[in-house]
Amino acid sequence: MNPGFLFIAGCERSGTTAMERLLNGDDRIIVTHERFKFIRREVTPAHFALDRFFNPIPEETNDLNPEVYEQLRQRWDSGPIAYLGDKVPLYYQVMPHLAEAFPGCRIIYILRDLNPVASSYNVRASNPDDANWPEHRDYRDAVANWNESLKRLWNFVERFGTEHLFVVKYERFFAGDAACLEALYRFLELPLTAEVRRRFRAATADWPERSGRALQLSDGMKDYLAKKKNGTLEAAALSLAEQCVAPQAAETVRNCGICGGSEFEEGPGGRHSATGLPARCAHCGSLERDRVVYAAWGAIPEARRRAMSVLSLNRHPGLREDQFANFQVLPLDPGDQAAIQQILAELPANSFDAIGCNYLLQRIENDRAAVQAMLRALKPGGFIQVTVPNPVKVLATKELAAKPGQPGSRYRVYGADFGERFDDVYTVCALEHDPVTGTPEMVYFLTESDETRKMLGGL
Numbered sequence: 001m002n003p004g005f006l007f008i009a010g011c012e013r014s015g016t017t018a019m020e021r022l023l024n025g026d027d028r029i030i031v032t033h034e035r036f037k038f039i040r041r042e043v044t045p046a047h048f049a050l051d052r053f054f055n056p057i058p059e060e061t062n063d064l065n066p067e068v069y070e071q072l073r074q075r076w077d078s079g080p081i082a083y084l085g086d087k088v089p090l091y092y093q094v095m096p097h098l099a100e101a102f103p104g105c106r107i108i109y110i111l112r113d114l115n116p117v118a119s120s121y122n123v124r125a126s127n128p129d130d131a132n133w134p135e136h137r138d139y140r141d142a143v144a145n146w147n148e149s150l151k152r153l154w155n156f157v158e159r160f161g162t163e164h165l166f167v168v169k170y171e172r173f174f175a176g177d178a179a180c181l182e183a184l185y186r187f188l189e190l191p192l193t194a195e196v197r198r199r200f201r202a203a204t205a206d207w208p209e210r211s212g213r214a215l216q217l218s219d220g221m222k223d224y225l226a227k228k229k230n231g232t233l234e235a236a237a238l239s240l241a242e243q244c245v246a247p248q249a250a251e252t253v254r255n256c257g258i259c260g261g262s263e264f265e266e267g268p269g270g271r272h273s274a275t276g277l278p279a280r281c282a283h284c285g286s287l288e289r290d291r292v293v294y295a296a297w298g299a300i301p302e303a304r305r306r307a308m309s310v311l312s313l314n315r316h317p318g319l320r321e322d323q324f325a326n327f328q329v330l331p332l333d334p335g336d337q338a339a340i341q342q343i344l345a346e347l348p349a350n351s352f353d354a355i356g357c358n359y360l361l362q363r364i365e366n367d368r369a370a371v372q373a374m375l376r377a378l379k380p381g382g383f384i385q386v387t388v389p390n391p392v393k394v395l396a397t398k399e400l401a402a403k404p405g406q407p408g409s410r411y412r413v414y415g416a417d418f419g420e421r422f423d424d425v426y427t428v429c430a431l432e433h434d435p436v437t438g439t440p441e442m443v444y445f446l447t448e449s450d451e452t453r454k455m456l457g458g459l
């Protein structure tokens, strides 16, 4: 039987080497260390022909250690090998090429939290003896690369789906969660042996100590990273990682989160949810996106939420008077852009704990001015809660020629760069699943307060 092909990718400093070592501990798998790093864009199955694969050359790799390759060659000679693989972090740049050149190959993508990745960049950048890591590759480079790797991941998923992709949440896997290991071996279609389990426990035993180490990041750097990171794509990738470990079973209809109703019908225009289930609650009329907004507000600690003074820019089933101390609805008419800007500009300053703005921003011509006006109307520590139509459909926001006055006319389609759109504000992205249909939706919170960001980020 011919072995399959396996590639390990992820932003640099994300633990791809740790994964390589773990899999190499399984004598059914051979994974090389950056064997085809320099020719990753052109690598083909011909490069894996044995005489070539086990004899690295400097044009293809900077890791030529002959002893290592001799050991791997012996492993090949001594037993059936299920996978030949290579680990190069930057394979994330060429995943579509890999999928096309190696039909059916498996790709493991590692997602690690941004702060430890950025800290690791800083450590290497500040080490004068580290010849392979120039000084300028610090935390700022880290967030740019981290965002880029997530964009490439999402691009790949849009084109090739997830059948041959396994997204590993580093912090969960290397904390020793056996469910992750079991899922990885299901993905590889290999029986999980007692020996592999033992090696996994040994490789993850020092997690409490490792995860407790201080990061090489100042508060100012952490702030920079929090503002620059693409939370939309992070939430989407986390959702993929969760799906890899525990695929969501076909949903049984549960109760509406808003009214408790248990009967559901087709949505507007006979529409079903993305998961194929009827979308609209027959009792309160809510749709997936409404229930997701309601759930996001429901996650705020009750004592805090019940003391809040909240303004909603439009009537929305996800925001209800009985959730808050004080609740007002401002029916903005997207047909009259001048009136919108005037109403927002005249909002009393320093007046609300939070403002809800759902499925509306794409219909406001000057969305940045609208957000600035909302921020002025917030009390210190306040936040704006926003939803927009599916922001992971496209990577970059597209401006449109809107036809004001026409119902539903939009000025833009927001993309996964939504969180980078508004300056000097933290954008927290929460991925929520509608309890009825299982449909995932992004809910954003915009705030100028670091403390509020942390509270909302921990929901």
Ligand SMILES: [Zn+2]
Residues within 6 Å of the ligand: 256, 257, 258, 259, 260, 261, 281, 282, 283, 284, 285, 286
């Ligand atoms: Zn309902």
